[in-house]
Amino acid sequence: xxxxxxxxxLVDDEEAIVRVLSISLKSDGYTVIPAYSGKEGLDQFAxxxxxxxLTDLKMPGMSGIELLRKIKELNxxxxxxxxxxxxxxxxxxxxxxxxxxxxxxxxxxDEALAIALKRAREKIAIRKQLMAYTTxxxxxxxxxxxxxxxxxEFQDKMITSSNDGVVATDENGEIIIFxxxxxxxxxxxxxxxxxxxxxxxxxxxxxxEEFKQGFRRKRDKKGLGWQETxxxxxxxxxxxxxxxxxxxYEEDEVxxxxxxxQDLREIKRLQKELVNSERLAAIGQTVxxxxxxxxxxxxxxxxxxxxxxxxxxxxxTDKLRTxxxxxxxxxxxxxxxxxxxxxxxxxxxxxxxxxFPNDIAEDVCELMESRATQNQIDFIRDFDPSAGKVxxxxxxxxxxLLNLVSNAIDACLFDLNLDKKWQVRVKTKQIDNVIKFExxxxxxxxxxxxxxxxxxxxxxxxxxxxxxxxxLVTQKLIQEHGGKIEVKSEPGKGSTFTMFFPYRKPEKEELx
Amino acid sequence: xxxxxxxxxxDPDIIIFVKTVLEENGYIPLIARNGETGMAMVREExxxxxxxxxxxxxxxxxxxxxxxxxxxxxxxIPVVILSGIAKRTFLRSQEALTEFGDQSVPEPEAYIxxxxxxxxxxxxxxxxxx
Numbered sequence: 001x002x003x004x005x006x007x008x009x010l011v012d013d014e015e016a017i018v019r020v021l022s023i024s025l026k027s028d029g030y031t032v033i034p035a036y037s038g039k040e041g042l043d044q045f046a047x048x049x050x051x052x053x054l055t056d057l058k059m060p061g062m063s064g065i066e067l068l069r070k071i072k073e074l075n076x077x078x079x080x081x082x083x084x085x086x087x088x089x090x091x092x093x094x095x096x097x098x099x100x101x102x103x104x105x106x107x108x109x110d111e112a113l114a115i116a117l118k119r120a121r122e123k124i125a126i127r128k129q130l131m132a133y134t135t136x137x138x139x140x141x142x143x144x145x146x147x148x149x150x151x152x153e154f155q156d157k158m159i160t161s162s163n164d165g166v167v168a169t170d171e172n173g174e175i176i177i178f179x180x181x182x183x184x185x186x187x188x189x190x191x192x193x194x195x196x197x198x199x200x201x202x203x204x205x206x207x208x209e210e211f212k213q214g215f216r217r218k219r220d221k222k223g224l225g226w227q228e229t230x231x232x233x234x235x236x237x238x239x240x241x242x243x244x245x246x247x248x249y250e251e252d253e254v255x256x257x258x259x260x261x262q263d264l265r266e267i268k269r270l271q272k273e274l275v276n277s278e279r280l281a282a283i284g285q286t287v288x289x290x291x292x293x294x295x296x297x298x299x300x301x302x303x304x305x306x307x308x309x310x311x312x313x314x315x316x317t318d319k320l321r322t323x324x325x326x327x328x329x330x331x332x333x334x335x336x337x338x339x340x341x342x343x344x345x346x347x348x349x350x351x352x353x354x355x356f357p358n359d360i361a362e363d364v365c366e367l368m369e370s371r372a373t374q375n376q377i378d379f380i381r382d383f384d385p386s387a388g389k390v391x392x393x394x395x396x397x398x399x400x401l402l403n404l405v406s407n408a409i410d411a412c413l414f415d416l417n418l419d420k421k422w423q424v425r426v427k428t429k430q431i432d433n434v435i436k437f438e439x440x441x442x443x444x445x446x447x448x449x450x451x452x453x454x455x456x457x458x459x460x461x462x463x464x465x466x467x468x469x470x471x472l473v474t475q476k477l478i479q480e481h482g483g484k485i486e487v488k489s490e491p492g493k494g495s496t497f498t499m500f501f502p503y504r505k506p507e508k509e510e511l512x
Numbered sequence: 513x514x515x516x517x518x519x520x521x522x523d524p525d526i527i528i529f530v531k532t533v534l535e536e537n538g539y540i541p542l543i544a545r546n547g548e549t550g551m552a553m554v555r556e557e558x559x560x561x562x563x564x565x566x567x568x569x570x571x572x573x574x575x576x577x578x579x580x581x582x583x584x585x586x587x588x589i590p591v592v593i594l595s596g597i598a599k600r601t602f603l604r605s606q607e608a609l610t611e612f613g614d615q616s617v618p619e620p621e622a623y624i625x626x627x628x629x630x631x632x633x634x635x636x637x638x639x640x641x642x
Contacts, residue, residue, distance in 0.1 A: 296523070296596055299627035303529025306630045310536060319532070326525050375569070413522075413569030418548065 007050035008117075009033045011041035011067065012083070013059045017108070021054070024110055028117075038062025042070055045078075052120050053080045054113075057091050065091075065098055072099040077127060079120035083108060165241075165261035171215060171254050173199040185241060185263050187234035199257065204229050207243065211257050214247045223247070231261065240264040289460070293337065293467050300330035340469040343399075343476065350393035350481045354506040357435050358383045360394050361428050364401045368409060372424055377412045382427040390435060391504040396477040397437070401426075403470045404439040404497045411443030411495060414461075433503040442494035451489055474499075515560035515641055518542040520550035520576065521594070522568045526626075530563055530594070530633070537634045539641075547571025551579055554586055560641045563633075564620075566595040566602060574605050581617040590621040590640040594633070599623045 008030045012018050015036060022032045033048050035041035039062050041055060053071055057064035068080050081102045082095040092103040101123060102116040159166050165182030169175050175197050178190040186193075186202060193202070200208045207229065223246025230238045245259035307323030310316065365381055372379040405426060412422035420442065427438040446454070453459040455475050460468035478485050482502045489495035517539045519530040527543055534541040542557055544550035548571045554562060562580070566573035573593065580586045593602060603619065610616040622636045 292596060295627060299529070299596075300523075300525035302627050302629070303525055303532075306529065307532050310532065322528055322532075326528060330525065410569070413546075415569075416571070 007031050007033065007048060007052070009035060009041060009045055009048065009050045009053045009055075011035045011038065011053070011055040011059070011064070013037060013056065017056070021108060021113075024113070028114070030117075038064065038067040041067050045071055045074065049075065051077075051079060051124050052117065053078055054083065055080065056083045057088075057095065058085060065095060068095060068098050068100055077124075079124055081116045081120060163262075165263070166258065167202065167261070168248075168256060168258040169199050169211075170256045173212065173215065173257070175199065175202070176256070177258075181263075182261065185233070185239055185261050186231065202231070203259065204231055204243075207245065207259075211245070211247065214257070215254050228264065240268050289468055294334075297330050297333050297337070300326055300333070304328075304330060337467055337469075340467060340473050343473045344469055348477075348480055350396055350477075352391050352393055352504065354389055354391050354508060355394040356389055357387050357392075357397070357428050357430065357437070360397050361401060361426055361437065364398060364405055365426055367402065368405045372409050372412075375409070375413055375422075377409060377422040377424055380423060380425040382425055384427075384429045387428055387430040387435070389506045390430075391506045392435070392501055393477075393481060396481060397499075397501070400474045400477050400499060401437055401439070403474045404437075404499070407470065407497070408439050408441035408443065408495070411441045411445070413443070415443040417492065430503070435501045435503055436498060437501075438496060438498045440494065440496040445491040445493050445495055446489040447491050451487060454487060514538055514540050516540045516542055516557055517561045517563065517637065517641070518544060518550065518553055518557065518559040519563040520544045520547065520568070520573065521563075521565040522546055523565070526565065526594070529630075533630045533633050534637075536630075537637070539637070547573060547576040550576055554580060554589065558586075559589065561590050561592065561637060563592045563594050563637075566593065566597050574602065574609070577620065578606070578609065578614070578617055582615065592622040592624060592633075592636055592640070593620045594624045594626060594628060596626045598625060 006029055008025060010018055010021060010025070010032050012021075013036055018034050018036065022034060025032050033044050033050060035044045038055075038059050041053070042062065045053065053067075055064045055067055064082055068082065071078050071080055076099070079101045080099065081104065082092070082100045084092045084095070084103050084105055086105050086107075095103055101120055104112045104116050159177060159179050162179060162181050165185040166177060166179040167175060167182050168177035174195060175193050176195065178188070178193040180190075182193075183189055188197075188202075199211055203211070207224065210224065224244060226242055226244045229241060229243045231241055231243075233239050241264055242262040243259060245257060247254050248256045248258060304323045304326030307319055307326065309323075311318070311320030311323055361381070361383060365379065369379050405424065408424045412424065415422065423440075423442050425438075425440045427436075427440070429436040429438070450461060454471055456468075456472070475485055478499055478501070483500050486498045486500070487495065488498075517534050519527060519534070519541060521527050521530065522545050527545070531541040531543060539560075542553055542559055544553050546568050550562075550564070551571065553559075564573045564577060573595065577591060577593070580589065580591065593599075595602065602623070606617055621640055624633065624636065
């Protein structure tokens with residue numbers, strides 16, 4: 001196959017020269033296209049487009065210079081070597097001016113021709129390589145540009161479509177990025193912010209300050225971790241957000257900052273809703289338990305009035321008395337319930353007065369003893385004989401101790417182990433600055449689950465027979481008195497409740 | 513001859529009330545304050561009907577009811593549950609015990625949730641014993 005580069009157009013009006021040169025060129029490996037006038041040369045050039053043209057200058061009709069110009073017009077990369085008459089320097093210069101790449105003198109010597117052709121071929125080769133490089137470079141450049149554009153577009157889309165508000169500034173704190181997420185949170189459109197506002201106009205003061213200090217410092221790698229902060233929106237409302245941000249560096253120089261804001265409005269609203277619904281559920285439960293307890297009292301009241309009516313009808317004083325007692329007893333239960341509810345729901349200051357802890361304990365024991373012994377429960381008093389006069393709220397302590405003793409008896413009554421010899425022990429002790437009341441039973445005991453709910457409002461293991469307020473009220477009274485309550489319990493073995501009250505000196509010292 | 517009816521409840525008010533209703537309607541009331549004595553009295557006295565509370569110290573009404581139903585000589589004595597606890601809670605506890613491998617028990621003949629009107633109680637008793 002003929003290499004394109006080896007094609008050569010040879011133009012001369014002297015046939016003999018064409019023939020001789022052709023032989024010499026062919027032996028050097030060229031494919032020679034012969035032409036015998038400028039006109040023919042141009043036609044052949046158009047047809048064959050050879051990379052190298054060898055032409056005589058002096059020809060009748062179209063001259064060599066004219067052919068040279070036309071060829072250069074058609075393809076400026078063509079290497080045109082002109083053949084000049086001996087000593088015709090002017091023509092040679094004219095030809096070079098018109099784009100000829102070289103000239104050789106007549107008579108054409110083989111060495112001169114070979115050198116000119118070699119140079120021409122080298123130039124073509126270099127040009128080709130240059131072209132290849134250029135094309136390659138352009139291609140690479142296009143790929144790189146495309147890649148950069150895609151990456152930047154991707155990042156742009158990422159910032160735009162982020163649910164978080166993204167706010168970026170330059171090193172002067174001027175805002176340059178403000179995405180739709182940020183528009184949503186702050187209420188400004190990006191046209192109002194970008195290049196118009198500074199960091200300090202949007203950010204909460206303390207964060208803005210920290211960033212501003214960062215701008216002045218050298219690299220300090222730490223960003224600001226997630227934190228909850230309120231921002232002030234365009235309309236002046238506070239918007240709760242979660243914020244994280246950092247300064248941006250190039251080498252060690254600050255080039256800007258970026259902040260991410262998460263809108264917490266919806267989360268806060270849901271949290272509030274949850275708290276509300278929990279509160280409503282708690283109220284619902286409370287009401288149900290209360291209703292249950294009141295139902296029991298109502299049963300007693302109804303029974304009482306029924307018996308009173310029978311007593312009236314039959315003029316039976318015994319029935320009348322029985323019924324009336326029932327009514328009174330249940331009225332009493334209601335007032336206790338109401339008092340418990342009030343104690344539970346209100347702040348109350350203890351009413352301090354001089355009293356004897358053992359007297360309070362004795363009073364409670366007298367009230368509860370008959371209920372215990374009726375149910376075959378041993379009732380044991382274990383009072384500290386050294387306990388003297390103190391200053392405390394005897395009514396509050398009485399209420400607390402009564403609750404604990406009543407619970408202890410219930411714990412024995414509800415115990416399913418009927419072989420046990422039940423016991424309730426009431427102990428008092430005065431040590432240093434503490435007055436201790438302890439109630440121990442060997443009844444039912446409590447599981448960990450029950451223990452955990454012990455001081456929860458309206459929690460009761462006694463079905464409708466407890467208000468679920470007793471221990472709660474007890475705890476509240478003790479706490480208001482500056483004391484504390486401790487519980488130890490084991491299922492099947494029993495429980496111990498201990499109340500600790502701080503010692504207060506009696507107001508009137510008595511001589512013993 | 514007047515029929516004996518046993519009331520089992522730990523609440524003294526309920527006892528007095530039920531006792532009065534029974535007396536007023538011509539029955540002989542028997543009283544037990546917990547499931548344990550209640551069971552003993554059922555065996556000894558074979559009452560015509562038992563009025564039973566559920567939440568009681570010592571043996572609960574749930575247990576006593578099952579014990580009666582498992583006893584050939586007592587299982588036909590009609591039982592009226594009189595309780596502050598809802599009927600479906602009672603039935604669910606019975607189901608739970610059955611699931612734990614016990615035999616299943618039939619529903620009680622009557623179930624009354626407290627508070628109850630004396631007339632209603634009398635009527636239920638009358639329907640079951642007469």
